[in-house]
Amino acid sequence: MDKQKRKKKIRLATAWLGGCAGCHMSLLDLDERLIDLFEVVELVYSPIADIKTFPKAVDVTLVEGAVANVDHLELAEVIRRNSTIVVSFGDCAVTGNVTSLRNRLKIDDLLTKVYHEGPGTAPRGLEEDGIMPALIPKVLPLHQVIHIDGYLPGCPPEPDHIWQAVSTLLDGQPVRLTQEMRYFG
Amino acid sequence: MSVVTLHINDEIVSARSDQKLLEVIREQGIEIPTLCHMDGISELGGCRLCLVEVKGSNRLLAACVTPVQEGMSVYTHSERLVNYRHITMELLLSERNHTCAVCVMNGHCELQYEAAELGVDHVRYEYMTPDLPIDASHSKFTLDHNRCILCMRCVRVCDEVEGAHTLDVMGRGTNSRIITALNRPWGDSISCTKCGKCVQVCPTGALFEKGSSVGEMEKRHAFLSWILNGRERKEWHW
Amino acid sequence: MNREELQVIGEREREKQQSYRCRILCCASTPCLSSGATAVIETFKEVIKEFDLEAEVTVTSTGCMGPCSRGPLVTVQMNGQQDVIYEHVTPELARDIALAHAAPEAKPLDRNVLPADLPFFNKQKKVVLANSGLIDPTRLESYVARDGYSALAHALREMTPTEVCEEVIRSGLRGRGGAGYPAGLKWDLVRKAPGDKKYIIANGDEGDPGAYMDRTLMESDPHRILEGMAIAGYAVGADQGFVYVRGEYPIAAKRLENAIRMAERRGLLGSRVLDSPFGFRIDIRIGAGAFVCGEETALMASIMGRRGQPWPRPPYPAQKGLWGLPTLINNVETFGNIAPIISHGADWFGAIGTEKSKGTKIFALAGTVETTGLIEVPMGISLRDIVFEIGGGIPNDRQFKAAQTGGPSGGCIPTDHLDTPVDYESLGALGSIMGSGGLVVMDDTSCMPDVAKFFMEFCMEESCGKCVPCRVGTVQLHRILEHVTDGSATLDDLDRLEELCVMMKETSLCGLGQSAPNPLLSTLKYFREEYEAHITNHTCPAGKCTMFGVPPLQLTRDLLRNTLQAKNDTEVS
Numbered sequence: 001m002d003k004q005k006r007k008k009k010i011r012l013a014t015a016w017l018g019g020c021a022g023c024h025m026s027l028l029d030l031d032e033r034l035i036d037l038f039e040v041v042e043l044v045y046s047p048i049a050d051i052k053t054f055p056k057a058v059d060v061t062l063v064e065g066a067v068a069n070v071d072h073l074e075l076a077e078v079i080r081r082n083s084t085i086v087v088s089f090g091d092c093a094v095t096g097n098v099t100s101l102r103n104r105l106k107i108d109d110l111l112t113k114v115y116h117e118g119p120g121t122a123p124r125g126l127e128e129d130g131i132m133p134a135l136i137p138k139v140l141p142l143h144q145v146i147h148i149d150g151y152l153p154g155c156p157p158e159p160d161h162i163w164q165a166v167s168t169l170l171d172g173q174p175v176r177l178t179q180e181m182r183y184f185g
Numbered sequence: 186m187s188v189v190t191l192h193i194n195d196e197i198v199s200a201r202s203d204q205k206l207l208e209v210i211r212e213q214g215i216e217i218p219t220l221c222h223m224d225g226i227s228e229l230g231g232c233r234l235c236l237v238e239v240k241g242s243n244r245l246l247a248a249c250v251t252p253v254q255e256g257m258s259v260y261t262h263s264e265r266l267v268n269y270r271h272i273t274m275e276l277l278l279s280e281r282n283h284t285c286a287v288c289v290m291n292g293h294c295e296l297q298y299e300a301a302e303l304g305v306d307h308v309r310y311e312y313m314t315p316d317l318p319i320d321a322s323h324s325k326f327t328l329d330h331n332r333c334i335l336c337m338r339c340v341r342v343c344d345e346v347e348g349a350h351t352l353d354v355m356g357r358g359t360n361s362r363i364i365t366a367l368n369r370p371w372g373d374s375i376s377c378t379k380c381g382k383c384v385q386v387c388p389t390g391a392l393f394e395k396g397s398s399v400g401e402m403e404k405r406h407a408f409l410s411w412i413l414n415g416r417e418r419k420e421w422h423w
Numbered sequence: 424m425n426r427e428e429l430q431v432i433g434e435r436e437r438e439k440q441q442s443y444r445c446r447i448l449c450c451a452s453t454p455c456l457s458s459g460a461t462a463v464i465e466t467f468k469e470v471i472k473e474f475d476l477e478a479e480v481t482v483t484s485t486g487c488m489g490p491c492s493r494g495p496l497v498t499v500q501m502n503g504q505q506d507v508i509y510e511h512v513t514p515e516l517a518r519d520i521a522l523a524h525a526a527p528e529a530k531p532l533d534r535n536v537l538p539a540d541l542p543f544f545n546k547q548k549k550v551v552l553a554n555s556g557l558i559d560p561t562r563l564e565s566y567v568a569r570d571g572y573s574a575l576a577h578a579l580r581e582m583t584p585t586e587v588c589e590e591v592i593r594s595g596l597r598g599r600g601g602a603g604y605p606a607g608l609k610w611d612l613v614r615k616a617p618g619d620k621k622y623i624i625a626n627g628d629e630g631d632p633g634a635y636m637d638r639t640l641m642e643s644d645p646h647r648i649l650e651g652m653a654i655a656g657y658a659v660g661a662d663q664g665f666v667y668v669r670g671e672y673p674i675a676a677k678r679l680e681n682a683i684r685m686a687e688r689r690g691l692l693g694s695r696v697l698d699s700p701f702g703f704r705i706d707i708r709i710g711a712g713a714f715v716c717g718e719e720t721a722l723m724a725s726i727m728g729r730r731g732q733p734w735p736r737p738p739y740p741a742q743k744g745l746w747g748l749p750t751l752i753n754n755v756e757t758f759g760n761i762a763p764i765i766s767h768g769a770d771w772f773g774a775i776g777t778e779k780s781k782g783t784k785i786f787a788l789a790g791t792v793e794t795t796g797l798i799e800v801p802m803g804i805s806l807r808d809i810v811f812e813i814g815g816g817i818p819n820d821r822q823f824k825a826a827q828t829g830g831p832s833g834g835c836i837p838t839d840h841l842d843t844p845v846d847y848e849s850l851g852a853l854g855s856i857m858g859s860g861g862l863v864v865m866d867d868t869s870c871m872p873d874v875a876k877f878f879m880e881f882c883m884e885e886s887c888g889k890c891v892p893c894r895v896g897t898v899q900l901h902r903i904l905e906h907v908t909d910g911s912a913t914l915d916d917l918d919r920l921e922e923l924c925v926m927m928k929e930t931s932l933c934g935l936g937q938s939a940p941n942p943l944l945s946t947l948k949y950f951r952e953e954y955e956a957h958i959t960n961h962t963c964p965a966g967k968c969t970m971f972g973v974p975p976l977q978l979t980r981d982l983l984r985n986t987l988q989a990k991n992d993t994e995v996s
Contacts, residue, residue, distance in 0.1 A: 091285070
């Protein structure tokens with residue numbers, strides 16, 4: 001990354017849909033490279049930053065997690081509308097992965113099993129409660145909902161892979177991972 | 186045995202006349218993906234990953250089943266072929282529930298490896314997410330239909346090498362299913378010798394040894410040619 | 424039996440038929456049987472008995488007469504008069520017909536009579552179906568009376584095997600199963616293949632939705648197929664033949680079985696055919712309901728008792744077929760052409776049809792036309808003639824929209840190409856195929872993406888599962904078409920659809936997968952605007968599709984609830 005040439009910092013966002021946050025943990029595992037990263041980028045939205053609404057004019061957004069409910073659909077749409085480049089970040093966003101394991105079940109059966117028959121007092125699992133957003137019939141990988149510019153598979157993607165992808169992106173190159181970095185799982 | 190001369194990617198190559206194209210191509214050090222092929226058992230020609238272009242033929246031919254011919258001119262990595270292999274891999278990944286992250290074969294899987302090799306970083310088709318059972322009735326092995334790609338290696342090795350023919354296939358189309366003991370639980374099978382060859386040749390985590398957890402299952406393929414060399418030629422070198 | 428005895432049998436049968444003043448022929452093929460032909464035949468027999476007319480009037484159960492939608496059909500032949508064909512015959516009407524024709528001053532009824540100059544018959548040319556509707560398929564004599572087995576006798580006595588092959592090559596006959604490979608060349612390949620043991624297979628595993636040419640031929644004139652196979656056996660040096668009959672055709676299998684037994688008893692099949700040194704046996708194998716077993720290699724796997732899956736060619740069946748031996752496999756209709764070619768000569772046959780497609784072709788005309796049924800037309804006739812002349816046009820004042828040829832492997836041909844001659848090359852150039860002979864006519868109430876979906880669903884369910892492009896590709900194509908027809912597809916999906924179609928065509932293992940995208944590709948080519956209307960305007964121009972779906976991104980809370988509600992409602996109703 002050529003730091004001198006860039007005057008304006010790149011506006012980076014990360015988002016968290018239906019996933020386990022492991023990809024964000026892996027991002028944090030960039031460790032000291034995070035310092036390099038934040039010299040050239042400004043984090044404008046992230047689950048690890050206290051920002052409530054998705055801002056406008058974002059350069060790059062990394063999206064973790066699959067699309068599992070209506071809130072995810074709406075956020076995905078907002079992200080696409082306001083970002084120049086959207087990257088599917090991790091296997092859940094790329095393939096649906098563990099989040100999509102519920103796809104073979106009917107939603108009603110799933111909710112009954114988890115919330116009605118589950119332990120403790122849980123919400124009824126219906127979106128009328130205003131507590132839980134309505135689940136969509138099947139969990140979808142992100143690219144089946146919005147246009148995606150790059151894919152970063154892995155569960156989670158290793159810090160080195162993230163670094164490789166992010167640094168090529170910040171150089172204005174499309175995400176192109178080498179063969180050994182392209183693994184699912 | 187006579188010798189034939191042919192062109193592979195415009196290089197002149199000689200081969201024995203009883204060889205199949207795939208063998209000759211691999212001898213040249215050219216990597217060509219396969220999933221249903223396995224040294225030591227009969228060919229199936231079903232995964233369609235080893236398709237090659239042969240000059241003068243208007244069809245693409247599967248290298249694993251195509252015999253070499255004098256003067257043929259073969260191309261292994263044309264743009265069209267690379268694209269088709271890519272699509273084939275996407276189709277395979279979309280068919281069943283290949284969730285690498287929670288698979289016993291994660292990191293050792295042939296499907297996963299070939300997908301990465303072919304540059305498949307996402308699947309453009311809808312995932313079918315079928316509801317498939319797992320047969321864990323056997324004392325040593327488990328059959329997980331969710332990860333099966335229907336390459337039939339297990340069926341062929343059980344029939345041709347072990348001679349038990351415990352495994353077979355039923356149904357058709359995408360509803361095809363590997364069955365054990367005439368569609369009864371594997372654990373009830375009288376014919377199964379528990380030799381584990383089916384498990385060792387399975388390219389994915391569809392067949393695995395009990396007790397292995399995520400990423401712990403590794404498979405040995407070389408044993409097959411070792412057994413066959415010993416049985417047929419009495420050569421017992423590992 | 425020898426050739427002279429054969430002639431005597433034929434002569435005696437002809438005399439017997441002529442001795443009746445009135446011959447009533449009732450169609451006893453599946454379509455007419457299902458609309459009540461059995462009761463009609465019984466009525467005729469009762470009337471004849473009741474009025475003691477056994478010496479003057481005879482009633483015969485025959486094969487198919489053609490316009491099946493007008494069944495049950497009855498033809499009445501009177502010496503010295505023109506034949507009269509009655510449609511929609513009921514037992515009551517049958518009584519009237521019998522009495523009217525048996526009366527001393529016989530006069531046809533004025534009800535339910537098909538006009539003698541009906542275009543349905545005029546434009547046809549019957550070669551393979553020449554006997555169909557005129558002979559009793561359960562009686563060998565009936566076939567022999569119309570010169571049956573004379574071609575076999577001629578070939579055995581006057582021709583060498585090489586000459587038979589050459590004659591078939593010279594005739595220009597092409598395989599009637601769909602691909603149109605020159606039959607004679609195939610025969611010659613098998614003849615030249617080394618080995619003492621060879622096989623002949625007649626493929627009667629017809630499976631295209633709406634097609635029943637092979638069934639009709641097997642039901643109406645089984646001996647014709649046996650004779651063709653025996654000639655082929657003599658030509659290529661095979662002593663064993665199999666007829667592979669689709670499992671859903673019990674009547675065809677029964678009549679073939681009966682025909683084989685009779686031919687063997689008379690020495691027309693068996694160890695010494697017509698007292699010559701040539702021996703030939705035929706057995707029947709019944710399919711078990713898999714469409715893919717119509718594919719030659721899968722069919723052979725099925726005959727051998729294996730799972731009905733194709734294997735990669737080469738080696739071709741002519742080199743390594745049944746049990747690894749040279750095998751000649753042709754469609755039953757191809758074998759139906761052999762006897763006329765040998766009897767009348769290759770030049771006679773070559774004069775029918777076009778330059779590259781010789782002879783005639785049987786089609787099962789179905790869909791929205793006035794008269795549906797089984798037709799045999801010379802190659803090169805235009806689709807317009809078939810639809811508007813023979814079929815009588817589109818009923819209910821609707822417009823013609825498309826003709827689908829070749830079943831799930833074929834394509835849809837739009838109005839602009841109605842004047843295309845029907846032959847192998849012209850149909851291929853339009854993205855369709857001749858196929859085995861299904862021809863479905865559609866009017867403007869048909870939705871083309873919906874039609875494509877129907878055929879894709881068929882292929883999806885019939886894919887054997889051996890190769891990936893066909894096994895998974897058909898399912899994915901069907902999924903995308905479902906999205907198109909429920910309105911949840913995007914324009915990207917159309918590109919994906921096309922790309923996947925081309926990929927499947929080129930990479931699938933056998934003909935099923937290679938041709939499965941044809942209906943889809945051809946509708947996409949000629950009716951793309953209909954696909955786009957479903958996607959961009961969210962409407963189905965033909966009004967067929969429910970359009971309940973929504974593209975994922977437009978799924979909001981309200982819409983999601985509405986869609987699920989609508990889906991539940993339709994499922995409940």
